[in-house]
Amino acid sequence: MSHDHSLNPETMPQEPEKATLEGKNKFLGLWFFLGGETVLFASLFGTYLALRNSTANGPTAQDLFGLELVFIMTMLLLTSSLTSVYAMYHMKNNDFKKMQLWLGITAFLGIGFLACEIYEFYHYIHEYEFTFRSSAFGSAFYTLVGFHGGHVAFGLSWLIAIMVRNAKRGLNLYNAPKYYTFSLYWHFIDVVWVFIFTVVYLMGKVG
Amino acid sequence: MKGWMGKVKSVFLLSLLALVLAGCGKENLTAFVPKGYGAESSMNLIILSSLIMLFVFIIVFLVYVITLVRFRKKKGQEDFVPKQVEGNKTLETVWTVIPIILVLVLAVPTVAATFDLADESGAKDGINIDVTGNQYWWHFSYAGEEIQTSQDLYIPTGEKVYLNMQSSDVIHSLWVPSISGKMDVSPENENTMYIEANEEGVYWGKCAELCGPSHSLMDFKVVAVSPEEYEQWVEEMKKVDPEAQPQDAVAQDGKAAFEENNCMSCHAIGSSPAAVGPNLTNFGDRSKIAGILEPTKENLVQWIRDPESIKPGNKMTGNYPELSEEEASNIAEYLLQLQPSEITPESAGN
């Protein structure tokens, strides 16, 4: 590598993720991207709200949802958001090992969340025969929650890819923005889940 | 407001009428000559907004022309450097405030008319007609009267007629330009609107939402007759006996062929509400065949034998056995004799 941006405590800038123009661009670009994602999810939420009672004599939200599992999922994802904050804290202190550790925990929690979601879908399909095709409600539910799940899966692949790639070479000004933008993305997914929890599950249960 | 607006309106309408007579649009089709309540409401706003906009355009155009004439680069002054003006608060305020006022002038009557046309408080006691849009024909079911017609919609003049509209397939849009603006006819929920014709006549109706290959051929007619004639028509329609044998032998053969060839599995004659295909009760009275063809026997025979050549993508093609020229001709004779009423598009002034 001709341009080694590896950091040591003396050359460590205050905000390594925004120290270079590329880093700043990445940071800002991701923010804008999340703006677009907000509209994407808003459209999906709108569709879901319009169709949530269109069950076509199939299972309704009240029949289906069990809040216990969803509560566990919420906890997993919220905690993973917190652990990614710890990771970023360690990045700013240039403590690479601890950062990787906390990101590892984040990934672990994310996988847990995804596993629960897969179990949930499996459960609905096999116990209630509630599928993507059963009703407009089914289509809207699986699409909204599935899009979120897809985002979680993508985030996990992203995280694992940068963790593996940088495992041996430590933190530098080139990869710090990559870690940081990941954490932003991860928080966003978390926030979307909070809305899903409220709009889909709580409102679905309460009626 | 009403006074001068009225004068302007009458001048405007007269000149439009002149335009129409000069070949600019066909009476009973063009929206320029409103003959119903909805079309008049729309026309009032069209005139008002046109006038406002014309005013704006004239100002813009005047300034534009003067600028171009006065400030074009002159010979011998190629090096002239104009004063670099940043802006002018007063001017900019003027051309912000005036448009706001103009927009308000248009907004108030727009809102009033929007609510007026949506006011359906009279629907309960009025005439209600269920409209179904189909690829590519219209069905009308006269609520409370057990009458069904397709393609020709009969209404009394001078009275609000409430249409409850739904589609059996894709989205259509019902439009009778000279009587009323349009409203979508959608498969998932009933849309309602009312129409009111001021004078007797046969008005062209069209589908205004792309609905497939024959979208442009989905015409229908609104037959507006006097309230007395409407009563008479309703009575005559109610008396129709679907089983009645026609008078002459050819038509009788036609009726037999009609039954043998399964036509009845889609079409109905009489008040049966089933409507896979158009209801044929008053087929002989209709002003057009399939909404577009002149009502001659040759046209009908062609339609029966090869509807695809006339309305591409229609749902009749291929749903019945192939018919010989003679069979088709007999059926045509039978259908054209289905003339239950004296009140027809022709009597209404077609």
Add this chain to the structure above:
Amino acid sequence: MSIAAAQKKGFGAFIWDYLTTVDHKKIAHLYLVGGGFFFLLGGLEAMFIRIQLIKPENDFLSAGLYNEMITMHGTTMIFLAAMPLLIGLMNAIMPLQIGARDVAFPFLNSLGFWLFMFGGILLNCSWFLGGAPDAGWTSYTPLSTQSPGHGVDFYVLGLQISGAGTLMGGINFLVTIVTMRAPGMTYMRMPLFTWTTFVTSVLILFAFPALTVGLFLLMFDRMFGSAFFDVALGGNAVIWQHLFWIFGHPEVYILILPAFGVFSDILSTFSKKRLFGYTAMVFATILIAFLGFMVWAHHMFTVGLGPVANAIFAIATMAIAVPTGIKIFNWLATMWGGSITINSAMLWSLAFIPSFTIGGMTGVMLASAVADYQYHDTYFVVAHFHYVIVGGVVFGILAALHYWWPKLFGKILNEAMGKWAFWLFFIGFHLTFFIQHFLGLMGMPRRYWVFLEDQGLDTGNLVSTIGALLMGLGGLIFVINIIYTAFKGENASGDPWDGRTLEWAIPSPPPFYNFKQTPLVRGLDPLWIEKTEGKGEMTGAEPIGDIHMPDGSILPFIMSIGFFIAGFGFIYQTDQKAWLLAVFAGMGIALLCMLIRSLKDYHGYHITKEELEREAD
């Protein structure tokens, strides 16, 4: 990679260079070529439409083919011609106007282009594979979900892929403008074209995801049996209309705002005056964009949303007339008192003012909900949006091409041919579309394959077709002009128009690093300031030093091919499950490219100070 490319020679190297380029100017060339190609295609489709309507009950095209033609004309012109041409211009000019050496994400820029291109090709493949989409460019459900064959599938996948490219472009421009302006180039000193690029990018960012979702739902319904628009299973077809227009209305401003920017720059340059009411112009742009998101339901006045919704959306729509009016008057005031040069670029700009004013006026007329019950879905609407899109956007693109052609290619377009093309196109345009206002109210709905005899519509349609042919002729002369200029055109200096903004401070065409020294900006119209108050050229904000340049890459091209293959897979897996292999293969290629991109380090390279100084000699 770029070094390898430089060592190859000849045509192959040229192609390879463009396939791998991340230079914003070369990507702009690609956009202009791609967008230009689709513009000609869309124009050809328009000619077929007008020939079909030359007389009543014509049978030049069959009913089904006609519907395919109108669908593809609209879709092509909006997504594959107008937008790419504008994005091409933004790419070429915006970085120069803010004194930047490239855009923020050169790699994404290239990816955005190739996604657009392959999306467009995918969509047009439908012509040869059983028929193009036929449900209109708006693709209303359930007509589009029930449309037989694969036409609408191509629409869904083609737009999804090219839309992703556009979204990337939007984000890229936003970041570029925020972080990469030259020292002194504050927001309120940016040229209007840069401002409109900025605001347009915001619109792209917030509007396109709604289309993305709509297309996904349509795709799921058509290919995977979901029930979003299936009334029998509780679906709701109007959701599509909402999603489509939440995207679709801002889309109109995505198209027109950059054109506004173009006219602002051109009118100011050729009047030799600074833009009148600059601040008001900027805020009017922002206000139009903001209001643009609040008015989508005016496309749905006849859907039956009820009087409250109709009234609110009517008033919101009318409100847009105010900032638009401000702009028109500011342009007039910019010319007032100036010294106006009239050349081809200026002719298009001058023609824009009255033409667009008519389009804006009919826009306000359409906003009046009850009047719209008559206009809706008739030729009045067709006339209106062609007045704004041709009279605004196409005139804008043509004006911009004449104005910036020297900067883009180093040659000046031929003036005589420019004027011929202009007058033919301009007269043809008004001939085609003015009469359509009347045709609409005379009872001619839009998207009519035939109109019947004896309905009083014959003359109007004939006139309209004649006008369209004139437009076609004008377009043809413009194409000839381009070819002529490429071979025999007059070479342009760096500043052929006595320009005011930064792009005219560097040679034409600019070196690949744009600015040898990042310029120091001292105010609005920085070059003009230096011409009148300084030494006539920009002062550097930094000493000459090494310039960091990004690496070229073939990955965007390959990644787009991956999506292209996956698109075919999605379309045909409904017939045969084996096509799922194409889905996996295509997505695999795309994901692999993504992985390579994120795992491999791209540090770029440097042009050294010595090289820069050598080049100057």
